[in-house]
Amino acid sequence: MGRRRRHPVFYCAPFPLYSVRIDPIRGLIITAGGGGASKTGIKNAVHFLQLEQISGRLSASLLHSHDTESRATMNMALAGDVIAAGQDSNCHILRYRVLSQEERADMKKQEKAETNDRTSRNRKSSRVSIDGGIRGTKDETPEVSIELLHTVQTDTSADTLQKAVCFNPDCTKLLTGGVDGYLRVWEFPGMKKLLDFKAHNGEIEDIASSPGNKMVSVGQDFRCCVWEADQLLMELHWNENLPSIPDKMYRYRACRFGKVPDQQDALCLYTVQIPYKRERRPPPCYLTKWDGLRFLPLVTQPCGNEVISCLAVSDCGKFLGLGTVTGSVAIYISFSLQRLYYVEEAHGIVVTDLAFFPGSRRCRDLQGDHETALLSVAVDSRCKLHLVPNRRTFPVWLLLLLCFISVVLVVFLLQETFPDLL
Known part of the structure; x- marks a missing residue:
């Protein structure tokens, strides 16, 4: 399905976009970015977009713009009506409320x-x-009121940049990781620091939290680590069954936990591995599916030669979203890691974040007659919508009936054509 086509713009902001989230209850899109502290005239803001169905098509309109002064929001996490926004070396905890008439x-x-x-x-x-x-x-x-609850420092490096943020599944803790390689865990909503330890020798690229209070972090030091509190439980080795791939040839780029459809207590971890060095003929990136409880590799598949920039998992656990540095967007089936949807260069430059529509009733109504819906944002200031139509399925009894009819027809034709054969 890898055909290149012009993809329509869903929403265009007046600044580069770095992060996107969807409020499952209200059906709001929250997207943020900006030009940073440089005096280029490009603003920094968080935009709240209202989703509506107009003539059977989804449409997004700006509901409110929250100015973040000289700080661009590089990453976000959402817990109910609270946003954890990574801005420079700090995490700003914002509560928003949609105002009634x-x-x-x-x-x-x-x-x-x-x-x-x-x-x-x-x-x-x-x-x-x-x-x-x-x-x-x-x-x-304003249509939306914003209240600043807390500001905490989450990075102490000279580059002063928080690179990753996420809530644990029950939203009682907030995890942050920065350029300094430290993983910090905060009590939520009080924002008291619980843990502060060196997780990686270099920048933390991504972090994820499981329902069992385990944390996974990936860094630019080629390591993917599983933590319980500040104790290292194990390091994951995605290529241990692929001896032809040396350890230092690839590094981890992203990690996400996801549900296993139809299995209540099961859990999967997904990681993305990208080449450490860029070559004239770039080697493929890899997507790995792990047992999320025992952390054993289950499936590893190549996912194209475009370098992966971000990863998302749908609430139901059925789909994975991938964005690339060249602007392409793909959706994979989590069970088999097979590609279901692909748009080459949907954006003109690196895709910075992805968000699947949540499984809430409000978002399912907005999604309409589609199996899944994915939002992508990029440095080109555009937010784009990717829809996967419902795949038509047939009941087993109908397939068996069609097979039986086909066999009868074949026998009938053979008897008519060659009467002495049967």
Whole structure:
């Protein structure tokens, strides 16, 4: 299914996008990025997008823009109505609330009352702007209120960059990893530091947490480590059954836990391995599926020669999403690691994050008659939607009936053509 085609833009922001998440209850898309501290005029913000079905098609519109001043949000994690946003060397804990029409009306009344307390000259100019708003100019009353709960330092390196963040499954802890190689665990929502230890010699690329309180981290030091608290349980070796691949030829890029469909207590871990050195003829990247309880490798498959930049797993555990540094997006079946969907260069540059539609009722309604839906964002400022139609399946009894009819027809034709044969 690897054909190259023009892929429509779902939403375009006025700044590079680095992270995307979906609120399962409200059906909101939360995406963020920016130009950082450089004085280029490119803003830094978190955008809240409203999803709607219009004429049978999904549409996204900007609901609210939250200015993050000189800090670009490079990664995010979502727990209910709380966002953990990685900005420079800090993690900002934000709570958001979607305002009702009554709350917005109260805010407008309060703003009008404050305006009326000014001098007569200011009151006159304010009255003009209010009248103009009634006649059709943009209503500046925010649709979403944002409250900063905490700010904690999550990286102490000279580069000052948090590279990964995630909540544990029951959202009682927050995990962060940075350029300094330290894995830090915070109590949530109080944000008291519980653990702070050196996990990798170099940058942490990704982290994941399992329901059994185990943590997995991958770093640029070629290691993928399984932790219980700050104790190293084991290092994973994806190529131990592939002796033709040397240890230092590939490094880990991403890790994610995922459910096993139809198996309540089962769990899988997925890792992505990318070439350490770029060559004229690039070797393939690899996708590995592990037993998430015993951490034994189950399946390893090549996933193309484009270098993988990010990984996502659907809530149901059936699908994996991959983004590449050349802008391509692919969806794989988690059971067999076979590619189901692929768009070459869906973005003009590196894909920075992916998010599957959650399995909530609200998101299933928005998803419509599609088996899964995936959002991708990239440095090209675009957010794109990838839909996989429901695959048509037939019941077993119907297939058996069709086989029986086919056999009868073949026998009948043979008897008519060669009457002495039977």
